[in-house]
Amino acid sequence: MLSKLKYWSTIVIECDGGITRLDTSTPELKKSFYLNQNFRNPFNQMTNIAYQIGEPDIVNIKVYDVLGEEVAALVDNYRVAGSYSVRFDSSLFLSGIYFYKLVTFTFTETKKMPLIK
Numbered sequence: 001m002l003s004k005l006k007y008w009s010t011i012v013i014e015c016d017g018g019i020t021r022l023d024t025s026t027p028e029l030k031k032s033f034y035l036n037q038n039f040r041n042p043f044n045q046m047t048n049i050a051y052q053i054g055e056p057d058i059v060n061i062k063v064y065d066v067l068g069e070e071v072a073a074l075v076d077n078y079r080v081a082g083s084y085s086v087r088f089d090s091s092l093f094l095s096g097i098y099f100y101k102l103v104t105f106t107f108t109e110t111k112k113m114p115l116i117k
Helices: none
Strands: 008-013 019-025 046-053 057-064 070-079 082-089 096-103 108-115
Touching (some): 057 082
Antiparallel strands (some): 057 070, 057 096
């Protein structure tokens, strides 16, 4: 039923005043951000962290110990919308609970991952 669909538009304007893009899409598609639970959980030395971003953005994924100290920066790049995966090598870390956090301009999520050696 078309009357139930909600659309929104974004007009992107360059510095010189020229219109570069008119983007019309559904918010459900536009805002699909996910941070999956790491795979193997708990893990021994290596684990994969999968995530999805719904729009182009600068993406940061960092790992923290239980005291909140940053112990690793896994991603710090501009990414286009899509699904990604990053591998975390914990060979230099002690057993314990760690947290990984995905941060973009519009989305933040943190998940827990136990490391068992």
